[in-house]
Amino acid sequence: MNVPKCPICQQSDIGILDGQLAVCRSCSKSKRCVFQFCLACQREWPHNSSTTKSCTLPNCALRAALLSDTKISDPQSSVRGCPYFRACPGCKALLTHNGRGCPNIVCPHCGRHICFRCLRERCFGEINIGAFALLRRSFILDDVSPCRVVDNKQNLTVLGL
Numbered sequence: 001m002n003v004p005k006c007p008i009c010q011q012s013d014i015g016i017l018d019g020q021l022a023v024c025r026s027c028s029k030s031k032r033c034v035f036q037f038c039l040a041c042q043r044e045w046p047h048n049s050s051t052t053k054s055c056t057l058p059n060c061a062l063r064a065a066l067l068s069d070t071k072i073s074d075p076q077s078s079v080r081g082c083p084y085f086r087a088c089p090g091c092k093a094l095l096t097h098n099g100r101g102c103p104n105i106v107c108p109h110c111g112r113h114i115c116f117r118c119l120r121e122r123c124f125g126e127i128n129i130g131a132f133a134l135l136r137r138s139f140i141l142d143d144v145s146p147c148r149v150v151d152n153k154q155n156l157t158v159l160g161l
């Protein structure tokens with residue numbers, strides 16, 4: 001894991017108080033009140049739960065997995081460069097890809113077909129239709145390039161996590 005950063009100011013001037021509970025010194029200074037946040041899910045620590053050591057915010061573990069920097073690095077894989085974890089856009093289940101085959105996976109929980117790279121449903125890559133292919137009214141395999149790998153930030157926003 002890399003150096004923990006404050007979710008607000010993105011600086012590492014933080015103190016880890018207990019377990020997942022951290023405090024940002026620079027934000028606390030500028031806000032003139034103690035700014036505490038959860039190291040795992042990167043959200044402000046609820047003020048009413050100061051007695052507990054673990055985060056009580058909903059979807060903490062799910063957010064933590066999606067925010068992690070671990071990426072699929074296998075150069076042979078069709079999902080190279082993708083985060084290790086994805087959330088299903090349909091049911092928010094945590095998903096992984098075994099690295100083999102095409103980027104599309106089926107969510108075991110809701111049966112949705114998801115492209116692990118771009119998170120669209122039933123993606124076949126970016127189809128570049130050339131003039132020649134248009135004339136023939138058919139696609140040539142070379143005209144399909146892989147879709148863009150999106151990061152999980154957008155996914156989190158869309159799912160309201």
Ligand SMILES: [Zn+2]
Nearest residue numbers: 006009024027
């Ligand atoms: Zn801060």
Ligand SMILES: [Zn+2]
Nearest residue numbers: 038041055060
């Ligand atoms: Zn948390």
Ligand SMILES: [Zn+2]
Nearest residue numbers: 088091107110
């Ligand atoms: Zn699902």
Ligand SMILES: [Zn+2]
Nearest residue numbers: 115118123147
């Ligand atoms: Zn795709």
